[in-house]
Amino acid sequence: MNAKILEIENLTVSFDGFKALNRLNFSMDTGELRVIIGPNGAGKTTFLDIITGKVKPTEGQVRFKGRNLRSYSEHKIARLGVGRKFQTPRVYLNLTPRENLELACNPRKTVFKTLFRRTPALERQTVKELLETIGLSAKADLKANLLSHGEKQWLEIGMLVAQSPDLLLVDEPVAGLTDEETYRTGELLVALSKSHSVIVIEHDMEFVRQIARKVTVLHEGSVLFEGNIEQVQSDPRVIEVYLGQEIESEDDLPSATAFSISPSLTP
Ligand code: ADP
Ligand code: MG
Numbered sequence: 001m002n003a004k005i006l007e008i009e010n011l012t013v014s015f016d017g018f019k020a021l022n023r024l025n026f027s028m029d030t031g032e033l034r035v036i037i038g039p040n041g042a043g044k045t046t047f048l049d050i051i052t053g054k055v056k057p058t059e060g061q062v063r064f065k066g067r068n069l070r071s072y073s074e075h076k077i078a079r080l081g082v083g084r085k086f087q088t089p090r091v092y093l094n095l096t097p098r099e100n101l102e103l104a105c106n107p108r109k110t111v112f113k114t115l116f117r118r119t120p121a122l123e124r125q126t127v128k129e130l131l132e133t134i135g136l137s138a139k140a141d142l143k144a145n146l147l148s149h150g151e152k153q154w155l156e157i158g159m160l161v162a163q164s165p166d167l168l169l170v171d172e173p174v175a176g177l178t179d180e181e182t183y184r185t186g187e188l189l190v191a192l193s194k195s196h197s198v199i200v201i202e203h204d205m206e207f208v209r210q211i212a213r214k215v216t217v218l219h220e221g222s223v224l225f226e227g228n229i230e231q232v233q234s235d236p237r238v239i240e241v242y243l244g245q246e247i248e249s250e251d252d253l254p255s256a257t258a259f260s261i262s263p264s265l266t267p
Helices: 044-052 074-080 097-105 111-116 121-133 149-162 179-192 205-211 229-234 236-248 250-259
Strands: 004-015 018-029 033-037 059-064 082-085 167-171 197-201 214-219 222-227
Touching (some): 004 044, 018 044, 018 197, 033 044, 044 059, 044 082, 097 121, 149 167, 149 179, 179 197, 179 205, 222 236
Parallel strands (some): 033 197
Antiparallel strands (some): 214 222
16 A cells, blocks of 8 residues: 555646646645645645546646546546545435435435335445444434534535545535534544545634644645644744735635634634
C-alpha cells in the first residue's frame, strides 16, 4: 500500500487566465484526517474538483494511491475510491434511511428493487452497522423527509461510506447545523477517519478545533501554512489573511465572524 494517499505537485488551474490554484503542493498520508481552511475564493472547492476529476489541471499533477489521475474521468476516479460529500444533502426524501443506505451499498440496484426485493443478510448487516455509525438506528424506518438537516447530512455521509471509498472529501459539513449536531458531526468524522482517509473543508473554527489534527490553510490558490490548529491560529500570515477578509467583507458579518481567527481563541 502506498503511504501517501494523495500527492499533488505544482498544480495550477486557470480559468480564462485567472489562477484559481497556483503552483499548489500538497500531500497527505493514508489514514489521515486533514482539515482545509481558507478565506472565500482561496481555491478550496476547486481543490476538491481537481481531486474528483471534475476540473482538470492546467499544469502539475495529482496522484491518488500513486496513480496519476490526469487521464481518468470523474466516474473512473470515483470507482478508484474517491467519494465526495457535497454541501447540500442528496438523499431520497421519500425513502427511509435504511432504504437510502441499501441503495448506496449497491449502486446497480433500483429504487423499485430496494422496496420490493428481500435484502441479502450481509447487506442487511452492513446497513445496520452504518445506521449505528451515523447515529440513525432509531430513525432507520422513518421517511428521510422527517429527518433534521443534521440527520440528513449524516445519512449522506453514511451513503458515501457505503460505497467504501478510500478517500472521503467533505465540503463544509456543518453549515446550517445546530451546535449539538455540529459536535456529533465532528465525532462521526473522527470515527470514520479510523478506517478512511478524510479531507474536510470547513469555516467553523470551533468545529475545526474539535476535529483537526493537521490543518492546511489555502490562500490565493496556494498553501499558505500547514500545522496543528494552535500553530495555525498563531501564525502571523494566517491571521493577516483572515483579518484582511474581515475588513473586506463588512457587509457580510456572519461569515466574516465565522472566518476570523484570533490567536487567543481558548474558550
Ligand atoms: P473557495 O471554495 O475557497 O471559496 P473556489 O475554489 O470556489 O474558492 O474559487 C477560487 C477562485 O476561482 C474564485 O475566485 C472563483 O471565483 C474562481 N473560480 C472558481 N471556479 C471558476 C470557474 N469555473 N470559472 C471561473 N472562475 C472560477
Ligand atoms: Mg467553496
